[in-house]
Amino acid sequence: xxxxxxxxxxxxxxxxxxxxxxxxxxxxxxxxxxxxxxxxxxxxxxxxxxxxxxxxxxxxxxxxxxxxxxxxxxxxxxxxxxxxxxxxxxxxxxxxxxxxxxxxxxxxxxxxxxxxxxxxxxxxxxxxxxxxxxxxxxxxxxxxxxxxxxxxxxxxxxxxxxxxxx
Amino acid sequence: xxxxxxxxxxxxxxxxxxxxxxxxxxxxxxxxxxxxxxxxxxxxxxxxxxxxxxxxxxxxxxxxxxxxxxxxxxxxxxxxxxxxxxxxxxxxxxxxxxxxxxxxxxxxxxxxxxxxxxxxxxxxxxxxxxxxxxxxxxxxxxxxxxxxxxxxxxxxxxxxxxxxxxxxxxxxxxxxxxxxxxxxxxxxxxxxxxxxxxxxxxxxxxxxxxxxxxxxxxxxxxxxxxxxxxxxxxxxxxxxxxxxxxxxxxxxxxxxxxxxxxxxxxxxxxxxxxxxxxxxxxxxxxxxxxxxxxxxxxxxxxxxxxxxxxxxxxxxxxxxxxxxxxxxxxxxxxxxxxxxxxxxxxxxxxxxxxxxxxxxxxxxxxxxxxxxxxxxxxxxxxxxxxxxxxx
Numbered sequence: 001x002x003x004x005x006x007x008x009x010x011x012x013x014x015x016x017x018x019x020x021x022x023x024x025x026x027x028x029x030x031x032x033x034x035x036x037x038x039x040x041x042x043x044x045x046x047x048x049x050x051x052x053x054x055x056x057x058x059x060x061x062x063x064x065x066x067x068x069x070x071x072x073x074x075x076x077x078x079x080x081x082x083x084x085x086x087x088x089x090x091x092x093x094x095x096x097x098x099x100x101x102x103x104x105x106x107x108x109x110x111x112x113x114x115x116x117x118x119x120x121x122x123x124x125x126x127x128x129x130x131x132x133x134x135x136x137x138x139x140x141x142x143x144x145x146x147x148x149x150x151x152x153x154x155x156x157x158x159x160x161x162x163x164x165x166x
Numbered sequence: 167x168x169x170x171x172x173x174x175x176x177x178x179x180x181x182x183x184x185x186x187x188x189x190x191x192x193x194x195x196x197x198x199x200x201x202x203x204x205x206x207x208x209x210x211x212x213x214x215x216x217x218x219x220x221x222x223x224x225x226x227x228x229x230x231x232x233x234x235x236x237x238x239x240x241x242x243x244x245x246x247x248x249x250x251x252x253x254x255x256x257x258x259x260x261x262x263x264x265x266x267x268x269x270x271x272x273x274x275x276x277x278x279x280x281x282x283x284x285x286x287x288x289x290x291x292x293x294x295x296x297x298x299x300x301x302x303x304x305x306x307x308x309x310x311x312x313x314x315x316x317x318x319x320x321x322x323x324x325x326x327x328x329x330x331x332x333x334x335x336x337x338x339x340x341x342x343x344x345x346x347x348x349x350x351x352x353x354x355x356x357x358x359x360x361x362x363x364x365x366x367x368x369x370x371x372x373x374x375x376x377x378x379x380x381x382x383x384x385x386x387x388x389x390x391x392x393x394x395x396x397x398x399x400x401x402x403x404x405x406x407x408x409x410x411x412x413x414x415x416x417x418x419x420x421x422x423x424x425x426x427x428x429x430x431x432x433x434x435x436x437x438x439x440x441x442x443x444x445x446x447x448x449x450x451x452x453x454x455x456x457x458x459x460x461x462x463x464x465x466x467x468x469x470x471x472x473x474x475x476x477x478x479x480x481x482x483x484x485x486x487x488x489x490x491x492x493x494x495x496x497x498x499x500x501x502x503x504x505x506x507x508x509x510x511x512x513x514x515x516x517x518x519x520x521x522x523x524x525x526x527x528x529x530x531x532x533x534x535x536x537x538x539x540x541x542x543x544x545x546x547x548x549x550x551x552x553x554x555x556x557x
Binding site for chain 2: 023026027030032033034036037040119120123124126127129130131134138
C-alpha cells in the first residue's frame with residue numbers, strides 16, 4: 001500500500017514537472033512570436049520613416065532627425081530597442097501633428113500607411129508586453145526556479161513603450 | 167483585405183439555437199469572413215443538429231446552467247471534449263478564435279486541447295466574484311496559451327485585467343451599420359414616444375425601471391407612449407403594470423430587421439434601462455446607427471459605449487426618478503435631442519463590420535506570425551500515446 005502511494009506521488013510529481021516545463025516552453029515561444037511580429041512591424045515603420053524623410057513632406061531639418069532616429073532604431077540592440085523606438089515615435093509624432101496640410105498622392109499614401117501601421121504596432125506592443133510579463137511571472141514560481149525548468153532560455157526583456165507617443 | 171485565404175476555426179460557447187449577443191456576433195463574423203473568401207468553420211453546441219448553417223459543426227446538446235444572472239446554455243464533459251479535439255485535428259486551421267474562453271464551455275476545452283495561433287475574445291463584464299479566487303489557478307495556465315486577447319469593450323477589458331491579470335486589445339462588437347443607416351420614419355412610432363427592445367421578461371433588462379418612471383413622465387408629457395419590441399409574454403407583463411398605465415404600453419413581439427431600423431429611426435427616445443450583466447450593448451450601437459436619441463443606464467458597458475454621455479444620455483442605473491428627469495428634459499428640447507442623435511449616428515459607423523472585422527483580422531495575422539497552424543497540444547499527445555489513442 002505504502003509502495004503504491006509513493007509511486008503515485010512520484011508519478012504525480014513527474015507529471016507536474018513535465019506540465020510546468022511545457023507551460024514555460026509555450027510561454028517562451030509566445031514571447032518569441034509576439035516579438036517577431038512586433039519587430040517586423042517596427043522594421044516596416046523605420047523603412048517608412050526613411051521614405052518620408054526623403055519625400056516632399058520633410059524639410060531638411062526634420063529629414064535629418066527622422067533618418068537619424070530611424071537608423072538608430074534599426075541598429076539598436078534588443079535592450080536599447082525600446083528607447084530608440086520611442087525616439088523614432090517622437091520624431092514621427094511631430095510630423096503627424098502637422099500632416100493635415102500635406103498635398104501630393106504619394107505623400108498622403110505614406111502618411112496613411114504610417115497611421116495604419118501605428119494602430120497595428122499598438123496592438124502588437126500590447127500582445128508582446130502581456131506575453132513578457134506572464135512569462136516573467138511564471139519563471140519566478142519556485143518550482144520553475146528550483147528545477148531550472150526554463151533551461152537556457154533567456155529572460156525576456158521588458159519592453160517599455162510610451163503609449164501616448166505611438 | 168487579405169491576399170491569402172486562411173482556414174479559420176471559431177468556437178462559440180453558447181447554444182447556437184438560442185438568441186444571444188455572443189451567438190449573433192459569431193454568426194456575423196463568420197459570414198463576413200466567408201464573404202471575404204476565407205474558409206470558416208464554427209463549432210457550437212446546438213439543440214437541433216439538422217437546421218444548422220453549413221459552416222457550423224455541432225458539438226452536442228447544450229446544458230442549461232445559471233450563470234451571470236441568466237441561464238446560459240453551455241457544453242462540457244468528456245464527449246464534448248473528444249468532439250472538440252476531433253474538430254481541431256480535422257480542421258487543419260491556420261488560426262483558432264475562441265469566444266469567452268473563461269467560462270465553462272467548449273471554448274475553454276478548445277483552448278486546453280489546442281496549440282498554435284489562438285485568439286480569444288472576452289465578452290462578459292462582471293464584478294469580481296468570490297468563486298473566481300478558487301478557479302483562477304486552473305484557468306490561468308489555459309488562458310495564457312492565447313496569443314492575443316480581444317475584449318469587446320473597456321468594461322470587458324477591465325474585468326479581464328481584474329480577474330485574470332492580463333491585458334487585452336479592445337475591438338468592439340460589429341453591427342451592419344448600412345442596414346440601420348436609412349430607416350424610414352413610421353408615423354405609428356413618431357412623436358412623444360419611447361422605444362424599448364429586448365427580452366423584457368428578464369429583470370436585468372430593466373423594463374420595470376421604465377414602468378416606475380412613467381407616472382413622473384406623464385405629469386410633464388401627457389401624451390407619452392411606450393413601444394416594447396422583443397420576445398416574451400406580453401399579457402403577463404401587462405398584469406405587472408398598474409391599470410392606469412396599461413393603455414400607454416404597446417407590446418409588439420418580435421420585429422424584423424427592417425422594422426427594427428424604421429422603429430429606431432422613428433421613436434422619440436430609445437431607452438435602455440438595463441441593470442447589469444451587459445458587456446457591450448449591441449442594441450445601443452444599432453439604435454445609434456439608426457439615428458435614435460438614446461437614454462441608457464450608467465452601467466460600465468453603456469457608459470463606455472456612449473462615450474460617458476457624449477453620444478447618448480446616461481441616467482443613474484435603477485433610479486426611476488433620474489430616468490424620468492432625463493426623458494422629460496430631452497422630449498422638451500428637440501434641438502438638443504437631434505444634436506446628440508446626429509453625433510451618435512456618426513460615431514456608430516465605427517462599429518460597422520467593415521471596420522470591426524478588419525481589426526479582428528489584423529489580430530489574427532499577428533497571432534499567426536511564426537505559427538504553423540493549429541494542432542492538438544503536446545500534453546494531449548503524450549497522454550494519448552500513453553493510452554494508445556490516435557489524436
